[in-house]
Amino acid sequence: MRLSILFLLLLTISCQTEPSSAERYAAFSQELPNGASCPQLDAKKAAEIVAISIACIDHEYPNKPGHIYTSDESLRPPKVATPVFYGCFDWHSAVHGHWTMVKILKMFPNIKESIEIRKILNSHFTAEKMAAELAFFNEKMHKSFERTYGWAWFLRLYAEVYSFDDPDAKKWSKNMKPLADELAKRTAKYLNNLTVSVRVGTHSNLAFGLNHIFDYTRATGNTSLKNLIKKRAKDFYLQDKNCPVPYEPSGVDFISPCMAEAYLMQRVLPQKEFVAWLDSFLPPLYSADFRNLQSPPVIKNKKDYQIGHLIGLSFQRAWSMNGVAQALPDSDPRKEIFRKIADIHCEKGIADMKESGYGGSHWLASFATYMLVGDR
Numbered sequence: 001m002r003l004s005i006l007f008l009l010l011l012t013i014s015c016q017t018e019p020s021s022a023e024r025y026a027a028f029s030q031e032l033p034n035g036a037s038c039p040q041l042d043a044k045k046a047a048e049i050v051a052i053s054i055a056c057i058d059h060e061y062p063n064k065p066g067h068i069y070t071s072d073e074s075l076r077p078p079k080v081a082t083p084v085f086y087g088c089f090d091w092h093s094a095v096h097g098h099w100t101m102v103k104i105l106k107m108f109p110n111i112k113e114s115i116e117i118r119k120i121l122n123s124h125f126t127a128e129k130m131a132a133e134l135a136f137f138n139e140k141m142h143k144s145f146e147r148t149y150g151w152a153w154f155l156r157l158y159a160e161v162y163s164f165d166d167p168d169a170k171k172w173s174k175n176m177k178p179l180a181d182e183l184a185k186r187t188a189k190y191l192n193n194l195t196v197s198v199r200v201g202t203h204s205n206l207a208f209g210l211n212h213i214f215d216y217t218r219a220t221g222n223t224s225l226k227n228l229i230k231k232r233a234k235d236f237y238l239q240d241k242n243c244p245v246p247y248e249p250s251g252v253d254f255i256s257p258c259m260a261e262a263y264l265m266q267r268v269l270p271q272k273e274f275v276a277w278l279d280s281f282l283p284p285l286y287s288a289d290f291r292n293l294q295s296p297p298v299i300k301n302k303k304d305y306q307i308g309h310l311i312g313l314s315f316q317r318a319w320s321m322n323g324v325a326q327a328l329p330d331s332d333p334r335k336e337i338f339r340k341i342a343d344i345h346c347e348k349g350i351a352d353m354k355e356s357g358y359g360g361s362h363w364l365a366s367f368a369t370y371m372l373v374g375d376r
Contacts, residue, residue, distance in 0.1 A: 025333035028286035038346035041372040052365035053097040056088040068141040092150035096366035099157040125172035148209030159219035197236040201253030207260040254312035259320035266327035296348040303357035314349030315367040
């Protein structure tokens with residue numbers, strides 16, 4: 001009798017099935033907080049954010065140059081060396097500060113800050129000053145200056161100006177074009193020479209840069225570079241599996257290598273292929289392996305120029321997750337979950353940005369803006 005009871009018990013246990021993936025996703029979605037919200041970029045919020053970029057765009061010092069000095073004569077003040085992009089602490093932050101102003105001006109042309117924005121852009125995007133920027137890049141030791149982060153943000157900036165139906169923007173675009181053309185050529189050369197990807201969580205992350213440059217190719221019709229990015233993205237990432245999410249983030253990251261890669265691949269792959277690729281690239285979102293991407297990182301010193309990078313990580317994760325969610329079919333349970341997690345990161349990033357001091361304000365307005373507008 002006892003053996004019969006034991007047999008029946010074991011049989012009952014063996015017949016119990018594990019919850020399906022859909023059931024696990026449904027349960028996990030219910031566990032996520034619904035209170036997190038990402039603000040809409042209305043005129044009031046746009047004015048608040050763009051004021052941060054306006055405040056730093058002509059703020060020359062402190063300044064962190066990223067180029068190589070070759071002689072005493074090469075020691076020039078930032079405003080002399082690069083007379084357009086000399087503020088906001090470093091060259092690339094000045095570039096995406098300009099992008100923030102252009103983007104806000106396009107979306108909200110009647111806010112009171114638009115007068116100051118036009119004044120700045122008209123004084124910066126002159127033929128003479130843009131020629132000086134190109135000359136700086138053409139100096140012998142500057143061939144890889146700002147590769148690829150600064151290149152990518154400049155090409156996004158140029159694409160924004162190029163697609164802006166505005167009399168002033170047409171002049172700016174003409175003056176900016178020589179540098180845009182040069183950086184597009186350098187990008188192609190770099191991609192053709194590169195044998196492995198750059199997967200760090202900071203400036204030289206390749207996938208991060210290619211996301212911005214890919215949008216430049218779509219805006220300007222640069223088909224050859226667009227096709228090259230598609231090819232090289234597949235070369236570098238198509239066979240990737242099991243992205244090491246538990247290793248993220250590093251202590252000074254502002255880019256999630258895993259999410260930057262996923263954000264790029266949703267651009268270059270058809271939906272069906274992207275979904276199959278994502279299935280093997282990221283762990284299930286309800287799993288412990290994905291936990292490090294579920295919550296924004298803890299930041300003990302938001303004003304530290306390096307540790308404060310983690311504020312930007314919240315924004316970059318948010319826009320990447322929203323982009324991936326948009327690429328998924330409506331029937332995919334990850335779609336809603338990615339959006340919920342993105343909202344959590346967005347809310348935390350906005351709050352942290354207010355406490356970042358100049359270490360954050362010289363660049364975070366751009367990340368916040370891009371998070372709020374995406375590829376619009």
